């Protein structure tokens with residue numbers, strides 16, 4: 001595949017979210033990462049899929065705790081999404097502390113929730129499988145709610161972007 005063809009794939013709009021997993025109130029046992037390769041994949045049962053590199057610390061937490069949250073992000077959360085959750089690894093740092101966020105407890109699963117997320121989707125781990133160089137992690141949706149009325153950002157052309165609605 002030529003480089004320009006590869007680069008054109010960045011023109012596919014994706015959601016922009018922080019995937020969080022682990023014990024929300026225990027440093028060292030919680031984490032989260034920015035993800036854009038994310039989609040709804042089934043109505044009944046309601047399933048979401050996230051493509052996660054097996055080297056991510058967050059992937060290990062999802063497999064260990066069998067649950068995760070998908071936290072869409074707004075302009076207000078953009079900086080921590082790009083500079084902290086999408087850049088640092090939970091192996092080296094507690095990202096919640098690093099950006100001064102006290103995560104909430106998910107309502108139906110054991111996982112952290114990002115305060116002020118415009119949409120939180122709580123997932124019970126369903127399965128995961130390897131596709132190319134990523135793992136596709138499937139979560140069964142057990143709850144969804146808004147913590148802010150802000151517009152969620154999308155990921156487009158290698159950066160975050162705003163959609164109007």
Ligand SMILES: Cc1cc2nc3c(=O)[nH]c(=O)nc-3n(C[C@H](O)[C@H](O)[C@H](O)COP(=O)(O)O)c2cc1C
Nearest residue numbers: 033034035036037052053056057058086088089090
């Ligand atoms: C905008 C953006 C989107 C990203 N999307 C994904 C993704 O869909 N899947 C993935 O495995 N990594 C993705 N990443 C990279 C991870 O967020 C990044 O490697 C993170 O530091 C992993 O943290 P962890 O090791 O604590 O899990 C993305 C990063 C950014 C900035």
